[in-house]
Amino acid sequence: MEIPTASVKELREKSGAGIMNCRNALLEAEGDTEKALQILKEKGILKAQKKAERAANQGVVEAYIHTGGRIGAMVELNCETDFVARTDEFKELAHNLAMQVAAVPAQFISQDEAPEEDKDLELEAACLLLQPYIKDPTKTVQDVIIETIAKVGENIKIARFSRFEMGK
Numbered sequence: 001m002e003i004p005t006a007s008v009k010e011l012r013e014k015s016g017a018g019i020m021n022c023r024n025a026l027l028e029a030e031g032d033t034e035k036a037l038q039i040l041k042e043k044g045i046l047k048a049q050k051k052a053e054r055a056a057n058q059g060v061v062e063a064y065i066h067t068g069g070r071i072g073a074m075v076e077l078n079c080e081t082d083f084v085a086r087t088d089e090f091k092e093l094a095h096n097l098a099m100q101v102a103a104v105p106a107q108f109i110s111q112d113e114a115p116e117e118d119k120d121l122e123l124e125a126a127c128l129l130l131q132p133y134i135k136d137p138t139k140t141v142q143d144v145i146i147e148t149i150a151k152v153g154e155n156i157k158i159a160r161f162s163r164f165e166m167g168k
Contacts, residue, residue: 051155062097073101
């Protein structure tokens with residue numbers, strides 16, 4: 001089956017995946033862009049699961065101060081190498097996560113950190129990774145991190161975060 005270059009380009013723009021990955025996904029999906037997008041997403045999740053055990057001890061600390069200076073947030077985002085820590089994708093993710101923390105207060109990074117007595121909390125609101133992503137509420141913060149892992153090819157973890165609000 002011949003895959004038009006325009007279809008590969010369209011899928012690449014939607015997914016951020018590499019050209020060959022897009023072409024192969026379109027071949028597997030028999031030219032169906034939406035099905036190919038789903039295939040790429042599933043492969044990204046598998047990649048992220050394989051990389052989950054790798055040490056992530058490089059990264060950045062990103063700060064975000066909301067307009068007016070009344071709310072601010074800091075996030076430590078880790079990856080495996082300093083090379084990835086300097087990429088635009090990684091820096092953008094760190095910035096967006098700092099914005100997420102400023103916009104939607106969270107108590108824990110993941111539900112694993114929530115104490116047993118707090119398990120009755122609304123985990124979606126209390127856990128950063130389970131929150132709807134502010135830039136695309138159809139995804140969770142975890143989904144966005146997994147997508148970035150698939151793009152950069154390294155494990156990425158939120159090490160810690162802090163949110164500051166005037167008067168609290």
